[in-house]
Amino acid sequence: MNKIHVNTSVNGDDLEFLCDPRETLLDALRDRLNLTGAKEGCGTGDCGACSVTLDDRLVCSCLVLGVEAEGKSIGTVEGMAEGENLHPLQQKFIEHAALQCGICTPGILVATKALLEKNPDPTETEVRYWLAGNLCRCTGYDKIIKAVMDTARDLREAS
Numbered sequence: 001m002n003k004i005h006v007n008t009s010v011n012g013d014d015l016e017f018l019c020d021p022r023e024t025l026l027d028a029l030r031d032r033l034n035l036t037g038a039k040e041g042c043g044t045g046d047c048g049a050c051s052v053t054l055d056d057r058l059v060c061s062c063l064v065l066g067v068e069a070e071g072k073s074i075g076t077v078e079g080m081a082e083g084e085n086l087h088p089l090q091q092k093f094i095e096h097a098a099l100q101c102g103i104c105t106p107g108i109l110v111a112t113k114a115l116l117e118k119n120p121d122p123t124e125t126e127v128r129y130w131l132a133g134n135l136c137r138c139t140g141y142d143k144i145i146k147a148v149m150d151t152a153r154d155l156r157e158a159s
Contacts, residue, residue: 008069010035011079019066025059026050028066029076037077037106041135048134051107052076058114060133077106080113089113089151096147100138108134112148120156124149 003018010033017032029035029052038061041049045060052061053075054068080087089109092098099105108131115122115130122130127148128141136144 009073025064026061048107092147098143098147
């Protein structure tokens with residue numbers, strides 16, 4: 001099958017790649033662009049480990065075709081830090097020990113960043129509902145929720 005040429009923006013950088021028309025965005029990110037932060041946990045959109053933003057919309061990249069990225073903007077966990085400076089969410093996840101094995105962490109970070117961009121003052125219930133599609137088998141969720149709430153507070157106070 002012929003490969004398709006895709007022009008896109010990933011984490012603010014204009015990129016292009018060739019992919020099979022049946023290839024998922026997750027596979028294109030990992031195999032074509034060497035962005036391995038998003039993980040395949042289930043391949044069915046149930047676990048959230050592959051969460052990225054596509055034109056600022058949170059999606060499971062295992063359910064999106066790579067060719068659908070044509071002309072769109074993709075945000076991944078690799079784009080959260082600015083050089084050596086971690087994003088405030090990444091820093092709070094470390095401070096609160098809100099990660100263990102790391103399979104779910106990139107997807108949760110991308111998802112919570114998307115939440116805080118839409119709602120800078122979420123309630124704990126709103127954070128829990130927003131993250132309902134992101135499964136974690138190691139930490140439980142309390143440390144994750146505390147890290148998100150702490151980050152939200154800090155970001156509000158800084159603005």
